[in-house]
Amino acid sequence: MLGLITGASRGLGLELVRLGLEQGHSILAACRNIEGKRMAQLLALKTAYPDALEILQMDVTNEVEVKNAADRIWKKYGHIDFLINNAGVLFEKMQTPGDCIRDLDMDMLRKTLEVNMVGTAVVCKYFIELLYRSACPCIMNITSEAGHLSPNGYNYLAYSVSKHAANMYTQKIRNYLEEEKKELHFRVYMIHPGRMDTVMGKENAEIQPEEAAEGIYEILTGRKKIPPMEIPFIDYKGRPMPY
Ligand SMILES: NC(=O)c1ccc[n+]([C@@H]2O[C@H](COP(=O)([O-])OP(=O)(O)OC[C@H]3O[C@@H](n4cnc5c(N)ncnc54)[C@H](OP(=O)(O)O)[C@@H]3O)[C@@H](O)[C@H]2O)c1
Numbered sequence: 001m002l003g004l005i006t007g008a009s010r011g012l013g014l015e016l017v018r019l020g021l022e023q024g025h026s027i028l029a030a031c032r033n034i035e036g037k038r039m040a041q042l043l044a045l046k047t048a049y050p051d052a053l054e055i056l057q058m059d060v061t062n063e064v065e066v067k068n069a070a071d072r073i074w075k076k077y078g079h080i081d082f083l084i085n086n087a088g089v090l091f092e093k094m095q096t097p098g099d100c101i102r103d104l105d106m107d108m109l110r111k112t113l114e115v116n117m118v119g120t121a122v123v124c125k126y127f128i129e130l131l132y133r134s135a136c137p138c139i140m141n142i143t144s145e146a147g148h149l150s151p152n153g154y155n156y157l158a159y160s161v162s163k164h165a166a167n168m169y170t171q172k173i174r175n176y177l178e179e180e181k182k183e184l185h186f187r188v189y190m191i192h193p194g195r196m197d198t199v200m201g202k203e204n205a206e207i208q209p210e211e212a213a214e215g216i217y218e219i220l221t222g223r224k225k226i227p228p229m230e231i232p233f234i235d236y237k238g239r240p241m242p243y
Contacts, residue, residue, distance in 0.1 A: 001136070001220075002080050004028040004073075006060055006123055007087030009038050011198035012142065015213035016084060017042065021049045023217060028073060028080065030058035030123075032087070060087045060119030063126075070126035079133035082220055085120045086142045090159045090200045100154050109158040116162035121169055131186075138187040138220060141170045145192045148233075148243045166190070167233060167243065174232060189226070191216065192235045212236040 003020060007013040008029035020027045027049075029042055034057045046053050056069045073080065091108045120141055131137040146156055147163030167190045174188035193212040197205035215236035218224035224238045233241040 001082055002026045002028070002077060003082035003084065003220075004030060004056075004080050004123075004127060005084045005086055006030045006058065006119075007032070008055075009033070009042060011200060012193055012196060012209045012212055013084075013086045014041055015209040016086065016216065017053070018045060019210070019213045019217055021045060021052055023221075024052075026052045026054075028054050028056055030056040030060075030069065030087075032059045033057075058123075060085075060123050061114050063122055066122050066126045070130065073127075074130060078130070080127060080130040081134040081136055082138040082140065083123065083127055083131060084140045084142065084216070085123055087115060087119055088142065088200070089115045090156065092156050092159055094155050094203055096155070096157075100157050104157065109161070112158040112162045113165065116159070117165040117169060120166050124173060132181075132184060137184060139170075139173070139189070140216065140220065141166055141188075141190050142193055143167050143170065143190045143233075145235075145241060147190070147192075148241065170233075171231060187226075188232060189219065190233045191219075192233070192241050194236050 003025055005013055005016045005027060008017050009031045017027050017029045034055055042055060046055060058065050058069045060066065089112060091112060124139065131139065143166045144163040146160040147167045170188060170190040177184065177186040177188060195201055195204045195206040196209045196212055198209055219226060219238050226234065226238050229240065231243055233243045235241055
């Protein structure tokens with residue numbers, strides 16, 4: 001399969017690229033910034049898999065960049081089989097001092113929504129035509145357990161709002177594809193990848209990103225069977241998540 005993974009420079013995105021290549025897929029690895037030291041691991045993968053890996057410059061909040069990347073892939077391949085919207089940001093700490101209503105940093109809230117929610121919609125907008133050309137299209141939006149409504153807790157406020165919005169966006173496009181494009185047999189999931197030991201997740205880590213990547217490919221390739229679900233919010237092991 002040929003798939004696009006966003007936020008591929010590190011963390012879960014990088015592991016999804018690595019494992020995808022090891023499993024024989026062709027991968028389009030989209031990164032916010034393809035310059036600099038941070039790209040060393042991805043460039044090493046490019047050396048090991050020169051034909052199967054393509055690196056794309058793509059800040060998911062930059063419509064021009066995303067459109068240019070999609071145009072290039074359209075001309076070269078004419079389709080993609082899967083899209084993993086993985087790029088994400090978390091600017092908050094578990095304990096934020098102050099009053100979470102009165103002291104909320106609006107720039108931080110906007111930026112969080114811009115990447116985690118709007119960015120997902122931007123990538124879907126420009127790559128959906130390529131997915132329409134696949135025989136087995138799949139969209140996996142990496143959201144979070146933080147995205148469900150809960151009667152307890154107020155930490156990670158902006159992040160949780162953005163992931164809840166990303167879940168809603170995912171549900172809406174899933175409903176559209178079910179209702180209007182059933183013949184394409186799309187699979188659409190919103191996925192909690194587990195509490196991973198990455199730059200973002202180290203505060204609460206329980207698993208390594210490699211384990212999450214393994215689970216995500218089990219689901220993507222159908223080795224892990226997911227029964228039809230009205231609300232396809234699952235974790236990396238395919239277990240239903242509360243929403
Ligand atoms: N870690 C966890 O415990 C956990 C739990 C639940 C959900 N998640 C979700 O899992 C996904 C991956 O998280 P992670 O733990 O791997 O985080 P991470 O290590 O912080 O990596 C985030 C990735 O997103 C990229 N990114 C950020 N802003 C971007 C933008 N505007 N355009 C394109 N790429 C951008 C980063 O690129 P740069 O290198 O350029 O910054 C980086 O590659 C995220 O969606 C996150 O919300 C993580």
